Each structure stands twice: as structure tokens, then as C-alpha cells.
Amino acid sequence: MDSENAKAYLRPRARLMSTLGEELISNERVALTELVKNAYDADASLVLIRFNPPLEEGEGSIEVWDNGHGMSPATVRGTWMEIATPHRHRNPRSESGGRRVLGAKGIGRFASARLGHTATITTRRVDEQEVTLRIDWGDFTDGDAYLDEVPVSLSTTTPSVFVDGGTAAQTFSEVLREFQSAPATAVDTAHGTVVRLERLRTAWGTNEIEALKRSLSRLLPPPPPAELSVPDQPEFSIYIDTPEGPLRHHSGFVSASETLxxxxxxxxxxxxxxxxxxxxxxxxxxxxxxVVQDNLRKDSKRPSCGPLKLDFRVWDLESSAIKPLLALDTSARNTNDVRELIRNNSGVALYRDGFRVQPFGEPGFDWLGFDQRRINNPTLRLSNRQVAGFVYISADDNPGLMDRSHREGLIDSPEYEELKAVILQAIARLETQRYRLRREPTAPTDAPLLAGPSEGRGHGLFQNFNLDPLRQVAAERHPDDIILSRAIEEATETINEGVRKVQEVIAQFSRLATLGTLVDVVLHDGRTALSRIGVGLRRLGKITTKVETHDVELSAALGKLRTDFTAQERALDRLFARIEPLSGRKRGRPRRLSLHQSISEAVDVLESEITKHGVDVKIGGEDVIVTAEPGDIRTLVVNLVSNAVYWLSTMPKGTPREILIETERNHEGELDVVDITVSDNGPGVREEIKDLIFETYFSDKPDGVGLGLSIAGSVVKDFYDGDLGLVSPGTLSGASFRARLRRRVG
Incomplete structure (x- = not known):
């Protein structure tokens, strides 16, 4: 029988539970973190994670104890048993009202499925009965049962675990007795929750527990500086209890590294x-x-990410900078150990309402792209491994920054992109000051690039500058000779410093040489391909004409396609013209030319950027005739104008944006000279970096490479015996650069 407007309902199979546990929680470390976050939301002051041997796959167990407010039988049935419950959406603050809860999607309970094959949850709320849930996750994968057809064992009994003198009291007292100055001298154990995860899904060894401790150590931030006025963190401590044997030394309260x-x-x-x-x-x-007082959003078209507070800590990784840290109580034995501590605590963590959002802050999670920026400019930029950052936001003030469903990272929203852009603007200021301090004679040098094979960074020519074999032999034959060990360590550091300096010099010159070679290859291969595209477009034009008599619609479609492709061909041709001045090929023969015409042609290369940002470019002054290579003028003008366009783009919306390019013949003593001046009405050059802007690889742009002014200055000096400088005051209110040509200006 036919039926209209009938209703059907989705009905999940039981195996959905297992799928969610494995897919939504990426690894065991994140799963344990989710259980700790549940305790935080329950207003717990202490969480105990106990590992019970044997910690092998399919054996052993993990217990997670907390002294939170626990759950009543009604809460277990009506809230915990509901998948994706809206409870946290309706109650965004903990029961005490003092904490902004971290769970919101009702899926954190699947963490237990990721850790063990079975889970036993015992919980008690004050003045309520004790509730125990027993779940065998295998029951949800066997057969084809539907989710509501798989029973879960649930019992309600007189309290025996969370009661005065009960199991919880004994467990917590054992932990607190080990430390004279424990974070909490007394723990109320008449309420709380314990999750027992048995038949572990993976083995736990030294590496896994160390990684867990590192992750948990950054779950709550270290004490922030007083000037940030970050709200006091709720009393919340985490203790890891490992079994006797090789893992025992990992037991203890989780705390931030002293290195930080x-x-x-x-x-x-x-x-x-x-x-x-x-x-x-x-x-x-x-x-x-x-002290920086500036707007970091400039003329951003993205919505605001909301207010934030920043605490960034940065280290130089060369031996001379690291040695003072050996005096601290960090358990480090040498400079390599200190570097390892810094690397283990590196990364930029994001804290929402005082609690870390995963995986922000993990050493390998370079969400701000520090390492990519450093590749482009190694002299100026920081690497992710030498930065420990703490960014503070709140759910109420930053509503556009939302968690992904799998509880790791934030949704790629415009607000998230704006957050990254604002932070990088701030970091660029720190990088500039660091660059200034390091270029001074007394400042420490850059990080050594030499490393032993164990670190995986020694390679090529510098691989042989390695004293590891000598260190190994000395350790075997003279294990107690401290003087010999220290001498080898000092020799290694000396070699590291020397090799780093040689590498830096080689890198600087090879980059400039490689740049020209690379541009040559791009121009040759790109223009060859462009020529073939042109041939194809001409053929397409002929086909379009022939098809028109048979199929008008197809002909129109082909015609539109050809028009679009032709526009792209022209765009590529303009791009090649823009990068051609950077080519390493033999320069052309100088010829007499009009400066105004050459400047106009150079400005045309930047037409799209100029139009995009609404910039008004004018060319004025005397149209001087000079003898020059056209590519030189183009290189000079393109670099100066593109810089001006960038900084004008940071001006508030609605502000007039102007660039004035003036040419003039002048006299310098008895010498005739020609000046080309490019001025803008942008923000100008900050006073504190005026002496840095012409240095190779220095850039005040967050993602700048720092080659533009250096290349332009080299062209003026090398081929025209001239100089490029900053003029103050300039014709317009912003930055003004003057190139003075002293040769071939007749």
C-alpha cells in the first residue's frame, strides 16, 4: 500500500558505542584527560590516577578516583545514561558555581571505552545511596543488537566506598601521607567517583606515563604573572600512583616544570x-x-575572536644560554637534558576558563605555524620547540571559539583564524626585540644546529663534527672520571658553537644564491607551460567557432571557459614579471629609459594588490632619463611599493590610502644624482626598529621573510653606487624611502 508523509526513526546499533569511543577519543592520554576533566566539572579538589599491574594489553587496570560531589541514582539514570545529554548546555557552571565546566557535548564518558575492555563506575552523592555501574564494552560489539537492547549492570547499595573510613578514605590517605606538604591536608571522602578500567586496551610503560605526566602538567597553567589579573585557579591537584618497580619513580603530584x-x-x-x-x-x-600599546587586529575583515591574555616564555637553545638553568632543581644533568626539558614543555597552550583545551600545548602541535615561519626566516623567527606559551580565554567572552566534536582542537572558524593572527602579531613584537638583543656583541648567539645521531639532526657535511663516539668510549672505560666527562662536554659545546656560526654564514649566502636559481627554474618551466597554455587556448578558440554552428550552448560554455583561462594566463604572466627581477640569470644590457615609464610598468605588476586594498598610487616629480637595466628599477619599485601596500592594508577601514612615487635630479657636491622616493600615509616605521629594517632576514611583518629591502638596497648599491635609506620626515605622513643613484644617471 502506498503511503505519504509516513514517519521513520533512526535506531542505532549497539556497536555505535564502541565506534564512538575509538573515533571520538584519539588516544589513551586524551581519554584519561577526559576523565580528569569530568572530575574537575564535579568540583573535585583531588584526582588520583592509579595504575595496577600487569600493565600489558588485555591485563591490568587503571583507577581514576576523585572527591567531587558524585552522582545520585537519579542522576546516573537520567543524565549519565543519556548519550549527548544537554545537561551541560543547560548548566554551564559546576554545582558550586566556581568553575566553568569543560564538558559540553555529553560524550566524555566514552573515554572509558578507549582505555579498557570493561569499566566499573562507583559514585556517591552526599546523603544518597552508592551507585555502581558495570559495563563490558564487548557486549556492544557482539551480534547485531540495537543500543537499547544491551543491558548495563546497575546496582544501588548502602555506601561502603565513599563513607568515613571506607575505601576512598584509605586510598586518599595513603597518597597524602607520602608528602608532608601535600596540596590538600584533608579530603572529604563521603562523596566522589571512582572509575575502574580493566583489561587494558594498550600497554603502559615509561614512555606512555611520562607523556601522560607532561600532558597533565599543562592541564592547569603555572601561576600567571600578577599583571595579567587572571582569576585564581580552583584548588585542583592530580596525583599519579604507579606500581612498585621500574615505574615507581613516576609516582607523585603533577606539577609544572621548574624550567618554565x-x-x-x-x-x-x-x-x-x-x-x-x-x-x-x-x-x-x-x-x-x-611596552607595546598598539592595535593587533588592524583592518581585519574577520570577526573578533574576543579578548585574550598572553604569557609567552622563550629560551635560546645554545649552550651559553642554557648553562645557568643547570643550577635549578630540574633533575637535568647537562645542557642536553635542559634542552630536552624545554622541548618537553614547549608549545602554545590554550586555556579556557582556567583549563587547557586539548591538544593545544602539546610539543608537536604547532597550531600557530612557528616552524614554517622559521623556515622562511631562521634568523628572526622562533621555533615551536623553544616557546612555552599560555593563552587565556573564556567561554563567555569568546563564544566563536568552539570545540571540535572529537574534543581536540577548535573548529576552523573565522574567529579561530583571527585568534591565530592576533597572537602572531604579538609574537612578532617579541621576535623583533629578541633579534635586537641577540645582534648586540654581548648577546647570546642562535641555537646550535649540530646534534648527535640520537637526536636525528646531524647530517651532510656537519655530521662528522660529532664527539658521541668519544663520549661513549670514555663512559665505558672511565665511567668515574668526572674531569674527562666534563672536558668532553665542554669540547662538544665549543664545536657546537663553531659549527652553528659556520652554518649560519653558509645558509645566508646559499639562500640568496638558491633564490636566484630557483626563480630561474620557475621562470623557465613556468613560461614554457604558459606558452603551451596559450597554444591550447588558441585551439580552443577555433573549436568554439566550429561548434557554434551545431551547438550554440556548448559554444557559449567553451567561450566562457576560454575567457576564464585567458584571464588566468595573464595573471600568471604578471606574476612571472613580478619575480623576474630576482632571477639569477645574467642581467640585461643597461639602456636609456624614462624613469616614469619604468616605474609605471613596475606598479602595474602590483595592480591586483593595489586595487584590492584601495590604494591610490601617484607618480610625480621630474621624468628623469637614466641609463639603467629595466629589471633593476622594477626590483626597486616593486619591493618598496609592495611593502607600502602591506602596511597601508593594516590601516583602519575608511582611511585614505596613498602612495606617492617621486623622481628628481639632484646634486651631491659636483656630482649629479637621481633620487627615487616612495612615500605612503601608513603607520610608518616604528622608532625601535629603524636601525634593523635593512638587515637581511629582518622583517616586522608577522610572516615576512626580510629580503625585500635588502635586495632593493643591494641593487642600488652594487650597480648604481647608490644607497637606499629611510627619509624622515617624508612627503606623506607614513614611511618614506629614498633610493639615490650616483652612476649611469647622465
């Missing part, structure tokens, strides 16, 4: 929802080396 308290550089401050920043940059002293 002693950075070489530090950036501290706040940014409001409009992007107005108040930041202080420190370099080991109590007084800041720079």
Missing part, C-alpha cells in the same frame, strides 16, 4: 576584543625592554 619559571625572554599582556593590546616584553630583567 626561568625563560630568557617573556611576553606578557592582554588584548581586548577590538584588538587593542597592552603588552610588556622582558629579557631576563624585572623591567620590560619594551
Amino acid at each position: 619559571a626561568h625563560p630568557r625572554y617573556r611576553l606578557v599582556g592582554a588584548v581586548d576584543a577590538d584588538g587593542d593590546a597592552s603588552l610588556a616584553i622582558y629579557a631576563g630583567d624585572e623591567e620590560p625592554v619594551e
